[in-house]
Amino acid sequence: MSAPAVSVLVTAYNREKYIAASLESVLAQQFTDFEVIVTDNQSTDRTVEVARTFEHRDSRVRVVVNDRNLGQFGNRNHAATLARGTYLKYHDSDDLMYPHCLSVMVPLLEAEPRAGFALSPGASWPGGPAPMLSTPRQSYQREFLGYGMFNCGPACALFRREVFAELGGFDDAGVPSDFLFWLRACARTPVLLVPSDLFWYRVHPGQEFAGERAMREYALVPGATWAALHSAGCPLEGRELEQARINQAWSTVKLLRRDLRAGRFSLFAYRLRHAGLTMRDWIRYLRRPSRRMMAGTPVAANGEFLVPDWTRKA
Template identity: 40%
Template sequence: MPVVSVLMTSYNRERYIGAAIESVLNSTYPDFELIITDDRSSDTTVSIAKQFAEKDHRIRVHINEKNLGDYGNRNKVASLATGKYLKYVDADDLIYPWGLELMVGMMEQFPDAGWGLCSLNQDKARPFPFELQPDSAYEYHYLGPGLFNKAPLSAIIRKSAFDEVGGFENIRMAGDFNMWHKLARKHPVVLMPHGLVWYREHDSQEMNDYHRYLQVYQGIIRKYLVENDCPLSPEKIQKALVRLRSSYKREMLRGIATLNKTRALENFRLYRQL
């Protein structure tokens, strides 16, 4: 079995998937499998993927019987993986040649860690990589520079930890934000630097409508910070809530100052609900 399963979900990504596959094949770390699960594309995405699979035995292409959506497809591709680690590389993103080797190497330094996140800004107190226990991970996110806002491209996950928490929940736009909260409650996380992966930005990404899902993110924050067994102490939970309310208040005032009624009202609601 390979050490790492590279997981690529696709849906109508004919413009980008070839470059994404090539970025994986160019890896300096050879002990991987690449599994591509296509969610019923109507363009040439599948044929492009199959052309690569015919030339490299490490690539497997699976076509879903029906459209599963973003997080359903992420769970599907993970169910087909045989590696110790899961590494998502979406069909419109890239991983640098050294990315797999460094991410696996950093995870191996911390045998107790269940997952890792890269593309993080430099920590002022210590160099990467380093490990955070659950309470420290929550504190790093809610009282520090932030942690749980990263996309799956930035993550590497021990498959046993992924299976233990039940994979991604089908929460539109915010399933990864929810997943990091779930993983961080049970497993230490390894923090890693920038320069390992490359996130493509284009007009057809759902992230462009991020503001429409602020209430969804708010619900996840309440779920893990207030309503469930949060690993933070009660005092730190209160500090986190004060900090969040202050940020909503600032955004509300910016909306008022710029005559952006939608922005002002959205942040007023978030402020009142937390």
């Protein structure tokens, strides 16, 4: 049996209410050369039972029940080891994938061999129509000198399977593991920025980013980010790097202020302790932040913004 082009990885835990609609959206894709691997993290409801009905109905669907609960991102990494496809597409068991999702992402990534993965935002990318190839430097410019690029979940991406393996998969850091992955991955490989609105992200009370534990896990992100901006692999240099550190220091201050205003004094102390900044850093970098909407936009030698070939007249 030949390997499929795409492995759609559906990680699940207690999603009996949503998983049927989620899998229906995958099977409704216009692009059909894919397998679906559902990895269940020891659900205690009918999630597996519902998923099995799709396994019996469509030979492309395979349901795997983990021997134990691996955690959210441990489950994602495990699913990747079961994949046979050239590309990996994560799809959460409570989200919906629009029918054109794979038919947009796969051909674009196939046509750009320099990119390690493709990334689709929740809203249009600033700086021009997608697709755009973003170098490590440009990705960090968007995140730290612009208005952000790394605030995306795994469902936003289409990975080359071998590149995902080379990058080591997701860290086991709880809910912010995806941000930490982008921080590391975008410093090492170019990224293809593709059009938005390819899937629908469902928001509901049962999600793992809510609660005290998630807040403490998120509180570790500024420290990890600060370390990345001081690592040898950081793609920014000179004045850009200096401004990125200033902007990050101010972002940390805003979070600390928010903790104090909300009366979260224990979280304030925890965040401050793990922020990574020394007293010398606070004195040096607590200066005026500066961000530009167009930061990180690829430009041509003549200064014009690069646009895709399909916009040019013959």
